Amino acid sequence: MILLSANGARSLIEEAAQILENIGGFGAVSWHECERRQFRLEAYCEDEEVAQSGVGALAIMLPEINAKFAPLEDNDWVRMSLEGLPPVNAGRYRICGTHDKRKTRNGRLEIIIDAGEAFGTGHHGTTRGCLLALDKLVNANKRPKHVLDVGTGSGVLAIAAAQVGAKCIGTEIDANAARVAVENMKINHTSSAVKVYVANGIKKAGIRKAGGYDLVFANILMKPLVKLSWDLSASVKKGGHLVLSGLLATQEPSIKRAFGNKGMKLVNIYHQDVWSTLTYQKI
Structure with a gap:
Protein backbone atom coordinates (compact mmCIF):
# COMPACT_ATOMS: atom_id res chain seq x y z
CA MET A 1 0.00 0.00 0.00
CA ILE A 2 1.21 3.52 -0.86
CA LEU A 3 0.33 6.77 0.92
CA LEU A 4 0.30 10.05 -1.02
CA SER A 5 0.30 13.05 1.32
CA ALA A 6 0.46 16.84 1.22
CA ASN A 7 -0.10 19.73 3.62
CA GLY A 8 -1.48 23.17 2.90
CA ALA A 9 -4.36 25.61 3.21
CA ARG A 10 -7.83 24.10 3.30
CA SER A 11 -8.90 25.40 -0.12
CA LEU A 12 -5.81 23.93 -1.77
CA ILE A 13 -6.12 20.58 0.01
CA GLU A 14 -9.82 20.29 -0.89
CA GLU A 15 -9.01 21.02 -4.54
CA ALA A 16 -6.16 18.50 -4.44
CA ALA A 17 -8.55 15.84 -3.10
CA GLN A 18 -10.94 16.47 -6.01
CA ILE A 19 -8.08 16.22 -8.51
CA LEU A 20 -7.06 12.82 -7.11
CA GLU A 21 -10.69 11.65 -7.14
CA ASN A 22 -10.90 12.61 -10.82
CA ILE A 23 -7.67 10.77 -11.64
CA GLY A 24 -8.98 7.58 -10.06
CA GLY A 25 -7.07 4.59 -8.79
CA PHE A 26 -7.01 5.70 -5.15
CA GLY A 27 -8.86 3.45 -2.71
CA ALA A 28 -9.39 6.28 -0.21
CA VAL A 29 -8.88 10.03 -0.39
CA SER A 30 -9.32 12.12 2.76
CA TRP A 31 -8.18 15.34 4.40
CA HIS A 32 -8.26 16.79 7.89
CA GLU A 33 -7.01 19.73 9.93
CA CYS A 34 -3.59 18.88 11.37
CA GLU A 35 -2.95 22.24 13.03
CA ARG A 36 -4.57 25.67 13.07
CA ARG A 37 -5.41 26.63 9.46
CA GLN A 38 -3.22 23.84 8.10
CA PHE A 39 -4.75 20.76 6.50
CA ARG A 40 -3.36 17.39 5.47
CA LEU A 41 -4.31 15.35 2.41
CA GLU A 42 -3.97 11.57 2.50
CA ALA A 43 -4.67 9.26 -0.44
CA TYR A 44 -4.06 5.52 -0.58
CA CYS A 45 -3.38 3.29 -3.58
CA GLU A 46 -1.68 0.02 -4.44
CA ASP A 47 0.02 1.02 -7.68
CA GLU A 48 3.13 3.22 -7.69
CA GLU A 49 2.26 4.52 -11.17
CA VAL A 50 -1.04 5.83 -9.80
CA ALA A 51 0.82 7.58 -6.97
CA GLN A 52 3.29 9.08 -9.44
CA SER A 53 0.44 10.30 -11.64
CA GLY A 54 -1.22 11.90 -8.60
CA VAL A 55 1.95 13.68 -7.49
CA GLY A 56 2.60 14.84 -11.06
CA ALA A 57 -0.92 16.20 -11.52
CA LEU A 58 -0.74 18.09 -8.23
CA ALA A 59 2.67 19.50 -9.11
CA ILE A 60 1.25 20.94 -12.34
CA MET A 61 -2.16 22.07 -11.12
CA LEU A 62 -1.34 23.05 -7.53
CA PRO A 63 2.37 23.91 -7.33
CA GLU A 64 1.75 25.64 -3.98
CA ILE A 65 1.62 22.28 -2.18
CA ASN A 66 4.39 19.70 -2.03
CA ALA A 67 2.85 16.26 -2.53
CA LYS A 68 4.89 13.11 -1.96
CA PHE A 69 4.29 9.40 -1.62
CA ALA A 70 5.81 6.51 0.32
CA PRO A 71 5.03 2.79 0.87
CA LEU A 72 3.10 1.70 3.96
CA GLU A 73 2.87 -1.52 5.86
CA ASP A 74 -0.29 -3.24 4.65
CA ASN A 75 -1.80 -3.48 8.12
CA ASP A 76 -1.47 0.26 8.83
CA TRP A 77 -3.24 2.05 5.99
CA VAL A 78 -6.88 1.41 6.99
CA ARG A 79 -6.24 2.59 10.55
CA MET A 80 -4.47 5.71 9.30
CA SER A 81 -7.24 6.44 6.82
CA LEU A 82 -9.94 6.21 9.48
CA GLU A 83 -7.99 8.34 11.93
CA GLY A 84 -7.77 11.01 9.21
CA LEU A 85 -11.55 11.28 8.85
CA PRO A 86 -13.05 13.17 11.79
CA PRO A 87 -16.85 13.53 11.90
CA VAL A 88 -18.45 16.26 9.78
CA ASN A 89 -21.58 18.20 10.71
CA ALA A 90 -23.85 19.60 8.00
CA GLY A 91 -27.09 21.05 9.29
CA ARG A 92 -29.14 18.27 10.87
CA TYR A 93 -26.63 15.64 9.68
CA ARG A 94 -23.53 14.15 11.25
CA ILE A 95 -21.35 12.10 8.87
CA CYS A 96 -18.75 9.84 10.42
CA GLY A 97 -16.91 6.56 10.01
CA THR A 98 -17.70 3.38 11.89
CA HIS A 99 -14.86 4.20 14.27
CA ASP A 100 -16.71 7.32 15.47
CA LYS A 101 -20.22 5.86 15.51
CA ARG A 102 -22.50 7.44 18.12
CA LYS A 103 -19.72 9.13 20.07
CA THR A 104 -21.07 12.69 19.83
CA ARG A 105 -24.30 12.67 17.85
CA ASN A 106 -25.80 15.68 19.71
CA GLY A 107 -29.28 15.16 18.30
CA ARG A 108 -28.18 15.01 14.66
Whole structure:
Protein backbone atom coordinates (compact mmCIF):
# COMPACT_ATOMS: atom_id res chain seq x y z
CA MET A 1 0.00 0.00 0.00
CA ILE A 2 1.21 3.52 -0.86
CA LEU A 3 0.33 6.77 0.92
CA LEU A 4 0.30 10.05 -1.02
CA SER A 5 0.30 13.05 1.32
CA ALA A 6 0.46 16.84 1.22
CA ASN A 7 -0.10 19.73 3.62
CA GLY A 8 -1.48 23.17 2.90
CA ALA A 9 -4.36 25.61 3.21
CA ARG A 10 -7.83 24.10 3.30
CA SER A 11 -8.90 25.40 -0.12
CA LEU A 12 -5.81 23.93 -1.77
CA ILE A 13 -6.12 20.58 0.01
CA GLU A 14 -9.82 20.29 -0.89
CA GLU A 15 -9.01 21.02 -4.54
CA ALA A 16 -6.16 18.50 -4.44
CA ALA A 17 -8.55 15.84 -3.10
CA GLN A 18 -10.94 16.47 -6.01
CA ILE A 19 -8.08 16.22 -8.51
CA LEU A 20 -7.06 12.82 -7.11
CA GLU A 21 -10.69 11.65 -7.14
CA ASN A 22 -10.90 12.61 -10.82
CA ILE A 23 -7.67 10.77 -11.64
CA GLY A 24 -8.98 7.58 -10.06
CA GLY A 25 -7.07 4.59 -8.79
CA PHE A 26 -7.01 5.70 -5.15
CA GLY A 27 -8.86 3.45 -2.71
CA ALA A 28 -9.39 6.28 -0.21
CA VAL A 29 -8.88 10.03 -0.39
CA SER A 30 -9.32 12.12 2.76
CA TRP A 31 -8.18 15.34 4.40
CA HIS A 32 -8.26 16.79 7.89
CA GLU A 33 -7.01 19.73 9.93
CA CYS A 34 -3.59 18.88 11.37
CA GLU A 35 -2.95 22.24 13.03
CA ARG A 36 -4.57 25.67 13.07
CA ARG A 37 -5.41 26.63 9.46
CA GLN A 38 -3.22 23.84 8.10
CA PHE A 39 -4.75 20.76 6.50
CA ARG A 40 -3.36 17.39 5.47
CA LEU A 41 -4.31 15.35 2.41
CA GLU A 42 -3.97 11.57 2.50
CA ALA A 43 -4.67 9.26 -0.44
CA TYR A 44 -4.06 5.52 -0.58
CA CYS A 45 -3.38 3.29 -3.58
CA GLU A 46 -1.68 0.02 -4.44
CA ASP A 47 0.02 1.02 -7.68
CA GLU A 48 3.13 3.22 -7.69
CA GLU A 49 2.26 4.52 -11.17
CA VAL A 50 -1.04 5.83 -9.80
CA ALA A 51 0.82 7.58 -6.97
CA GLN A 52 3.29 9.08 -9.44
CA SER A 53 0.44 10.30 -11.64
CA GLY A 54 -1.22 11.90 -8.60
CA VAL A 55 1.95 13.68 -7.49
CA GLY A 56 2.60 14.84 -11.06
CA ALA A 57 -0.92 16.20 -11.52
CA LEU A 58 -0.74 18.09 -8.23
CA ALA A 59 2.67 19.50 -9.11
CA ILE A 60 1.25 20.94 -12.34
CA MET A 61 -2.16 22.07 -11.12
CA LEU A 62 -1.34 23.05 -7.53
CA PRO A 63 2.37 23.91 -7.33
CA GLU A 64 1.75 25.64 -3.98
CA ILE A 65 1.62 22.28 -2.18
CA ASN A 66 4.39 19.70 -2.03
CA ALA A 67 2.85 16.26 -2.53
CA LYS A 68 4.89 13.11 -1.96
CA PHE A 69 4.29 9.40 -1.62
CA ALA A 70 5.81 6.51 0.32
CA PRO A 71 5.03 2.79 0.87
CA LEU A 72 3.10 1.70 3.96
CA GLU A 73 2.87 -1.52 5.86
CA ASP A 74 -0.29 -3.24 4.65
CA ASN A 75 -1.80 -3.48 8.12
CA ASP A 76 -1.47 0.26 8.83
CA TRP A 77 -3.24 2.05 5.99
CA VAL A 78 -6.88 1.41 6.99
CA ARG A 79 -6.24 2.59 10.55
CA MET A 80 -4.47 5.71 9.30
CA SER A 81 -7.24 6.44 6.82
CA LEU A 82 -9.94 6.21 9.48
CA GLU A 83 -7.99 8.34 11.93
CA GLY A 84 -7.77 11.01 9.21
CA LEU A 85 -11.55 11.28 8.85
CA PRO A 86 -13.05 13.17 11.79
CA PRO A 87 -16.85 13.53 11.90
CA VAL A 88 -18.45 16.26 9.78
CA ASN A 89 -21.58 18.20 10.71
CA ALA A 90 -23.85 19.60 8.00
CA GLY A 91 -27.09 21.05 9.29
CA ARG A 92 -29.14 18.27 10.87
CA TYR A 93 -26.63 15.64 9.68
CA ARG A 94 -23.53 14.15 11.25
CA ILE A 95 -21.35 12.10 8.87
CA CYS A 96 -18.75 9.84 10.42
CA GLY A 97 -16.91 6.56 10.01
CA THR A 98 -17.70 3.38 11.89
CA HIS A 99 -14.86 4.20 14.27
CA ASP A 100 -16.71 7.32 15.47
CA LYS A 101 -20.22 5.86 15.51
CA ARG A 102 -22.50 7.44 18.12
CA LYS A 103 -19.72 9.13 20.07
CA THR A 104 -21.07 12.69 19.83
CA ARG A 105 -24.30 12.67 17.85
CA ASN A 106 -25.80 15.68 19.71
CA GLY A 107 -29.28 15.16 18.30
CA ARG A 108 -28.18 15.01 14.66
CA LEU A 109 -29.13 12.37 12.12
CA GLU A 110 -26.09 10.14 11.86
CA ILE A 111 -24.78 8.80 8.54
CA ILE A 112 -22.07 6.15 8.69
CA ILE A 113 -19.70 6.37 5.71
CA ASP A 114 -16.25 4.81 5.83
CA ALA A 115 -13.48 5.86 3.45
CA GLY A 116 -13.43 3.57 0.44
CA GLU A 117 -13.75 3.27 -3.32
CA ALA A 118 -16.73 5.62 -3.71
CA PHE A 119 -16.63 9.42 -3.46
CA GLY A 120 -18.64 11.09 -0.70
CA THR A 121 -17.56 10.90 2.94
CA GLY A 122 -19.06 14.32 3.67
CA HIS A 123 -15.64 15.91 4.07
CA HIS A 124 -15.55 17.43 0.60
CA GLY A 125 -17.07 20.89 0.19
CA THR A 126 -19.37 19.74 -2.62
CA THR A 127 -20.92 16.93 -0.57
CA ARG A 128 -21.35 19.15 2.46
CA GLY A 129 -22.93 21.84 0.26
CA CYS A 130 -25.51 19.34 -1.01
CA LEU A 131 -26.33 18.23 2.54
CA LEU A 132 -26.78 21.85 3.61
CA ALA A 133 -29.04 22.44 0.58
CA LEU A 134 -31.21 19.47 1.60
CA ASP A 135 -31.28 20.67 5.20
CA LYS A 136 -32.47 24.11 4.07
CA LEU A 137 -35.31 22.59 2.02
CA VAL A 138 -36.45 20.45 4.94
CA ASN A 139 -36.28 23.44 7.30
CA ALA A 140 -38.47 25.37 4.84
CA ASN A 141 -41.07 22.56 5.03
CA LYS A 142 -40.22 21.40 1.50
CA ARG A 143 -39.48 17.84 2.55
CA PRO A 144 -39.03 15.78 -0.65
CA LYS A 145 -40.92 12.52 -1.12
CA HIS A 146 -39.18 11.28 -4.28
CA VAL A 147 -35.47 11.94 -4.82
CA LEU A 148 -33.01 11.17 -7.62
CA ASP A 149 -29.28 11.19 -6.80
CA VAL A 150 -27.23 11.26 -10.03
CA GLY A 151 -23.67 10.04 -9.49
CA THR A 152 -24.50 8.76 -6.02
CA GLY A 153 -20.94 7.67 -5.16
CA SER A 154 -20.99 6.46 -1.55
CA GLY A 155 -24.76 7.05 -1.44
CA VAL A 156 -24.48 9.68 1.28
CA LEU A 157 -26.99 12.11 -0.27
CA ALA A 158 -29.58 9.41 -0.96
CA ILE A 159 -29.16 8.15 2.61
CA ALA A 160 -29.63 11.68 3.95
CA ALA A 161 -32.82 12.11 1.91
CA ALA A 162 -34.12 8.71 3.03
CA GLN A 163 -33.56 9.69 6.65
CA VAL A 164 -36.09 12.51 6.27
CA GLY A 165 -38.67 10.22 4.70
CA ALA A 166 -37.91 10.23 0.95
CA LYS A 167 -37.94 7.32 -1.47
CA CYS A 168 -34.74 7.56 -3.51
CA ILE A 169 -33.10 6.39 -6.71
CA GLY A 170 -29.31 6.54 -6.92
CA THR A 171 -27.43 6.24 -10.21
CA GLU A 172 -23.74 5.50 -10.58
CA ILE A 173 -21.62 4.96 -13.69
CA ASP A 174 -19.03 2.96 -11.71
CA ALA A 175 -20.21 -0.54 -10.78
CA ASN A 176 -17.78 -0.76 -7.85
CA ALA A 177 -19.03 2.54 -6.44
CA ALA A 178 -22.61 1.33 -6.85
CA ARG A 179 -21.75 -1.79 -4.85
CA VAL A 180 -20.27 0.37 -2.08
CA ALA A 181 -23.40 2.55 -2.08
CA VAL A 182 -25.62 -0.51 -1.64
CA GLU A 183 -23.48 -1.65 1.31
CA ASN A 184 -23.75 1.83 2.85
CA MET A 185 -27.54 1.68 2.52
CA LYS A 186 -27.49 -1.52 4.59
CA ILE A 187 -25.18 -0.03 7.22
CA ASN A 188 -27.47 3.00 7.54
CA HIS A 189 -30.72 0.98 7.46
CA THR A 190 -32.07 2.74 4.38
CA SER A 191 -32.07 -0.18 1.90
CA SER A 192 -35.85 -0.27 1.78
CA ALA A 193 -36.01 3.39 0.76
CA VAL A 194 -33.20 3.53 -1.83
CA LYS A 195 -32.56 1.70 -5.10
CA VAL A 196 -29.18 2.01 -6.81
CA TYR A 197 -28.72 1.59 -10.58
CA VAL A 198 -25.53 1.33 -12.60
CA ALA A 199 -26.21 3.84 -15.37
CA ASN A 200 -24.62 6.56 -17.48
CA GLY A 201 -27.20 9.32 -17.38
CA ILE A 202 -30.83 9.11 -16.29
CA LYS A 203 -32.68 7.60 -19.26
CA LYS A 204 -32.52 3.99 -18.08
CA ALA A 205 -35.84 2.29 -17.36
CA GLY A 206 -36.55 2.40 -13.65
CA ILE A 207 -34.89 5.79 -13.27
CA ARG A 208 -37.35 7.90 -15.24
CA LYS A 209 -40.33 9.04 -13.18
CA ALA A 210 -43.62 10.24 -14.62
CA GLY A 211 -44.18 13.83 -13.54
CA GLY A 212 -40.65 14.21 -12.27
CA TYR A 213 -38.91 14.12 -8.90
CA ASP A 214 -39.39 16.46 -5.95
CA LEU A 215 -35.61 16.74 -5.62
CA VAL A 216 -32.70 15.81 -7.88
CA PHE A 217 -29.06 15.83 -6.75
CA ALA A 218 -26.25 15.93 -9.32
CA ASN A 219 -22.94 16.20 -7.50
CA ILE A 220 -20.69 15.36 -10.45
CA LEU A 221 -18.51 17.75 -12.51
CA MET A 222 -19.14 20.83 -14.65
CA LYS A 223 -18.88 19.21 -18.10
CA PRO A 224 -21.31 16.33 -17.42
CA LEU A 225 -23.68 18.76 -15.69
CA VAL A 226 -23.77 20.93 -18.81
CA LYS A 227 -24.14 17.85 -21.04
CA LEU A 228 -27.03 16.54 -18.92
CA SER A 229 -28.67 19.93 -18.35
CA TRP A 230 -31.78 19.15 -20.45
CA ASP A 231 -32.26 15.69 -18.92
CA LEU A 232 -31.67 16.93 -15.37
CA SER A 233 -34.07 19.84 -15.77
CA ALA A 234 -36.72 17.60 -17.29
CA SER A 235 -36.44 15.13 -14.41
CA VAL A 236 -37.68 17.69 -11.85
CA LYS A 237 -41.40 18.18 -11.25
CA LYS A 238 -42.90 21.67 -11.28
CA GLY A 239 -42.06 23.34 -7.99
CA GLY A 240 -39.37 20.74 -7.29
CA HIS A 241 -35.68 21.38 -6.77
CA LEU A 242 -32.41 20.55 -8.48
CA VAL A 243 -29.16 20.66 -6.46
CA LEU A 244 -25.99 20.87 -8.55
CA SER A 245 -22.43 20.54 -7.30
CA GLY A 246 -18.98 19.15 -8.06
CA LEU A 247 -18.17 22.71 -9.13
CA LEU A 248 -15.52 25.28 -8.50
CA ALA A 249 -16.90 28.74 -7.79
CA THR A 250 -15.25 29.94 -11.00
CA GLN A 251 -17.42 27.48 -12.97
CA GLU A 252 -20.74 28.93 -11.79
CA PRO A 253 -21.26 31.12 -14.92
CA SER A 254 -21.14 28.06 -17.20
CA ILE A 255 -23.76 26.29 -15.08
CA LYS A 256 -25.98 29.36 -14.95
CA ARG A 257 -25.86 29.63 -18.76
CA ALA A 258 -26.65 25.93 -19.18
CA PHE A 259 -29.64 25.87 -16.82
CA GLY A 260 -30.94 29.41 -17.20
CA ASN A 261 -33.12 28.69 -20.24
CA LYS A 262 -34.63 25.38 -19.11
CA GLY A 263 -37.44 26.50 -16.84
CA MET A 264 -35.21 26.57 -13.76
CA LYS A 265 -34.84 29.43 -11.26
CA LEU A 266 -31.68 29.76 -9.14
CA VAL A 267 -32.81 30.04 -5.50
CA ASN A 268 -29.72 29.37 -3.40
CA ILE A 269 -25.91 29.09 -3.55
CA TYR A 270 -23.56 27.59 -0.98
CA HIS A 271 -19.86 28.33 -1.12
CA GLN A 272 -17.53 25.94 0.69
CA ASP A 273 -14.08 27.46 0.17
CA VAL A 274 -13.43 27.10 -3.60
CA TRP A 275 -16.49 24.90 -4.19
CA SER A 276 -20.07 25.79 -5.12
CA THR A 277 -23.46 24.15 -4.69
CA LEU A 278 -26.39 25.64 -6.61
CA THR A 279 -30.08 24.99 -5.85
CA TYR A 280 -32.62 25.54 -8.66
CA GLN A 281 -36.40 25.35 -8.55
CA LYS A 282 -38.59 24.25 -11.47
CA ILE A 283 -40.96 27.08 -12.40
